[in-house]
Amino acid sequence: MIVDDRVALVGSANINDRSLLGSRDSEIGVLIEDKEFVESYMNGNPWKAGKFSLSLRLSLWQEHLGLRSEEISQIRDPVTNATYRDIWTATAKTNTMIYQDVFSCVPSDLIHSRAAFRQSTNIWKEKLGHTTIDLGITPEKLETYQNGNVKHTDPMERLQSIRGHLVSFPLDFMCKEDLRPGFSEGEFYASSQVFH
Template sequence: MPWHDEALVVSGEAARDCARHFIQRWNVHKADKYRFVESYPYLVPKSYSDEELFDHSVLNSILGEDRPAICVDAQCVRSVSFWSCGTQTIEHSIQNAYIRMIDNAQHFIYIENQFFISIAQDSTIKNGIGDALYRRIVRACIDKEKFRVYVIIPLLPGFSNVNAVQAVLYFIMRSINKGETSLFERLKQSGVTDPEEYISFYGMRNWDILMGSLVTEIIYVHSKLMIVDDRMCICGSANINDRSLQGSRDSEFCLVVNDIEMIDSTLNGQTQKVGKFCSTWRKKLFRQILGITNENDLNVDDPCSDEFYNYFRETARNNAQIYEEVFNTLPTNHIR
């Protein structure tokens, strides 16, 4: 099964903080499990001079001459607690960052994630991502704003155990559109007559000819990425589920990036200043998803416009229909 994943390469203060987080986690587990094992030494954080800290030559050598580094404002955020990092309090700054970024979004949100499990007013699911999206979309509806949310998730969970697949699908569908507390139903109850005018969900699939036969496979989305307004993004290890976001469970690490180098672009038909890093990343992903090999074939600058949003949705709808007719694929609306 082919995977789709996204990651960041950083240098400077953000890279130093990444290293210190790793050292903190290493030393906690060294003390807990390998205290008397000499082959697992304690690690000591390194001190850096300003000259060393802001030397980007290594980063430039990784990226190459054709991809110069872009200067950004980066902040490390985590999900950690006593068991994972030795902290006396539970830290869920990743969830805090997601919610704040969604609340502050002005034009659009683009999400890629391995999961989308977030149910408001639920006895089991506690994270607030779905509720933040609900609030922002309702606000857009009341204020008559043009606001778009694109969400890319796997078409099916990547587990071999049937019970696990069914359980994950159950919670994902309850998060999106099944039941009164799902995102779509709550939006409808709050006056958003057509939630898909604001938010839409997609999966990825590809085809090829193998040994003379036409075959297809799901492209498994493993990214944990959100880009907002082509100005800020968050990327790292955290899924949109309680395990990653509550802080007391899985240990996770992400970077929040705010652009400081601005370029001209278009959002909602208006000329806007957008971030060089975030907009470049988002446009690359849109071209990849839509199969655009020549930048001149389709302008992906404005994800808010009716023209582009409808094109994106119609392309996905047509592709889904073709795959169903040719391969009899799952999932499908014909089986509920």
């Protein structure tokens, strides 16, 4: 975790049953507070950023966004719209769309119900001749644009357009379904506070 480009919390400190037993996994974390500062920007204003924390964030973001060295200056200010909306979110959406076109990923924001899920998997099974949910990569895909044009694309060519590792989290997956446990499921009898 990097806070305000000044403090970094680095480690693998997890809280789980193995860690709490004290006899198996050991966890470690370190808090690094910079004492050396460099000129930077935060929300469009001049900012004194920690030298280590800033370089760590820039390095991680460069990898996640697939940026070249000469493009790093575009992400120096992490909270402006130009960085968050135009670079971070745009990269995530583009990568997600490419993966969806090529692999028909599940979960997906395009699937809002169980019926839509069944329909989606049936279409892909029919297209590819697969009989399992692991549909793999499409041999050739039709890509439809908003203006109605249809274009045949090579999936491997589409994958070359991926930048970095960033994708959007599918927040709308199954959004029209009531996913609470049914009467016959054990979770039905537990207080909902257990799961929050």
